[in-house]
Amino acid sequence: MKVISLADAVALIPDGASLMIGGFMAVGSPEKVIDELVRQGKRGLTVIANDTAMPGVGIGKLVRARLVKKAIVSHIGLNPETQAQMIAGEMEVDLVPQGTLIERIRAGGFGLGGILTATGVGTVVEDGKQKVVVAGKEYLVEPALRADFALVNAFMADYLGNLAYVLTARNFNPVIAMAADTVIVEADNIVPVGLIAPDHVVTPAPLVDYVIAQG
Amino acid sequence: MDAQTIIAKRIALELRDGMLVNLGIGIPTQVANFVPAGLRVYFQSENGLIGTGSVPEEGMHHRLLTDAGGRPVTALPGACTFDSAMSFGLIRGGHLDMTVLGGLQVDQTGHLANWMIPGKMVPGMGGAMDLASGAKRVVIAMQHSAKGKSKVVKVCNLPLTSARPIDLLVTELAVIAFPDGRATLMETAPGVSVQQVIDATEAELVVPPQVPQMAI
Numbered sequence: 001m002k003v004i005s006l007a008d009a010v011a012l013i014p015d016g017a018s019l020m021i022g023g024f025m026a027v028g029s030p031e032k033v034i035d036e037l038v039r040q041g042k043r044g045l046t047v048i049a050n051d052t053a054m055p056g057v058g059i060g061k062l063v064r065a066r067l068v069k070k071a072i073v074s075h076i077g078l079n080p081e082t083q084a085q086m087i088a089g090e091m092e093v094d095l096v097p098q099g100t101l102i103e104r105i106r107a108g109g110f111g112l113g114g115i116l117t118a119t120g121v122g123t124v125v126e127d128g129k130q131k132v133v134v135a136g137k138e139y140l141v142e143p144a145l146r147a148d149f150a151l152v153n154a155f156m157a158d159y160l161g162n163l164a165y166v167l168t169a170r171n172f173n174p175v176i177a178m179a180a181d182t183v184i185v186e187a188d189n190i191v192p193v194g195l196i197a198p199d200h201v202v203t204p205a206p207l208v209d210y211v212i213a214q215g
Numbered sequence: 216m217d218a219q220t221i222i223a224k225r226i227a228l229e230l231r232d233g234m235l236v237n238l239g240i241g242i243p244t245q246v247a248n249f250v251p252a253g254l255r256v257y258f259q260s261e262n263g264l265i266g267t268g269s270v271p272e273e274g275m276h277h278r279l280l281t282d283a284g285g286r287p288v289t290a291l292p293g294a295c296t297f298d299s300a301m302s303f304g305l306i307r308g309g310h311l312d313m314t315v316l317g318g319l320q321v322d323q324t325g326h327l328a329n330w331m332i333p334g335k336m337v338p339g340m341g342g343a344m345d346l347a348s349g350a351k352r353v354v355i356a357m358q359h360s361a362k363g364k365s366k367v368v369k370v371c372n373l374p375l376t377s378a379r380p381i382d383l384l385v386t387e388l389a390v391i392a393f394p395d396g397r398a399t400l401m402e403t404a405p406g407v408s409v410q411q412v413i414d415a416t417e418a419e420l421v422v423p424p425q426v427p428q429m430a431i
Binding site for chain 1: 307374
């Protein structure tokens with residue numbers, strides 16, 4: 001793990017990169033990293049996340065700045081700006097059932113090619129997808145997802161990069177930390193090694209490439 | 216009693232001690248206000264919480280503790296938190312005893328449409344498809360009609376949420392179950408006649424000789 005400044009961390013991300021971003025309706029999203037993506041004007045991004053939050057909040061800031069080319073998400077209902085850009089053909093939106101989305105990401109991080117799920121069978125979600133029958137039950141084949149970068153928000157990072165989360169801010173964060181080539185962490189608190197007890201570490205330090213230094 | 220209260224109170228009677236239950240946004244959320252005394256029910260929020268409590272007192276909220284709609288909640292003693300993979304493992308894996316979801320349409324074979332209106336509203340399915348496919352019991356809280364049109368229809372013309380039929384539909388007029396894949400009138404709301412329910416329903420209803428009233 002390397003400690004890095006906010007500006008340098010975001011400078012690692014090229015235009016057109018694919019980003020997995022933690023957070024659920026902006027709870028547990030790396031807000032400073034998102035602000036810096038907007039400030040540096042990274043364009044043509046593919047965002048893989050639970051949702052696009054609300055207008056001007058969390059991932060909604062990337063949408064408002066028109067930096068998102070494609071969103072792979074489960075929900076855009078609270079962000080009319082995403083819906084407007086989608087309808088205008090300015091942003092491609094791939095809507096994925098939430099459980100399928102997180103499990104595709106998990107598969108990407110756990111060395112699996114994809115998953116079999118009954119969710120979506122018999123609905124428009126199955127269009128164009130391979131189906132298999134296992135033990136008499138029908139499943140959709142849903143491919144694994146990976147990204148160039150995971151942008152993780154943790155409540156605590158220790159000096160080595162071990163991470164702990166709190167309350168409902170965990171959501172996609174530890175899962176995306178497994179599924180991207182480069183993992184960048186924005187921690188609410190940076191703490192001495194040992195303060196996060198071994199049993200309470202959720203994301204182990206070797207998974208983390210960069211922890212952003214406190215500004 | 217307003218329509219939403221009738222629906223929420225009736226669904227609360229489906230709760231049993233020790234159940235793990237997920238409540239959707241809207242009328243389903245109100246079910247938590249009517250948990251029968253003495254029952255411990257574990258409410259799950261799919262953003263990663265079991266033990267979801269009521270809205271916190273003014274000034275006592277935490278920005279990192281919300282329900283799946285992003286609204287501040289409390290966590291009850293014994294609550295626990297987890298990531299989204301675990302949350303949907305609970306939902307798909309047969310660990311969730313009951314889900315209560317809102318609906319746009321339910322048809323006479325028990326199929327549910329509740330996630331989009333093509334050309335009008337495309338919010339995304341969020342967790343609804345996993346909940347409707349994976350929960351042990353699927354209960355729908357829905358007003359019987361919208362703009363004078365029955366939402367209990369012969370065949371859903373909106374995109375389905377799941378191929379799996381629901382277990383129970385509760386409206387402000389009636390309780391409808393789907394034994395053998397046929398919408399069957401189980402109960403009527405206080406002061407509502409069987410004929411009123413039939414008149415307000417597009418779907419073909421099986422009507423048993425005796426239809427009790429909701430015990431709310």
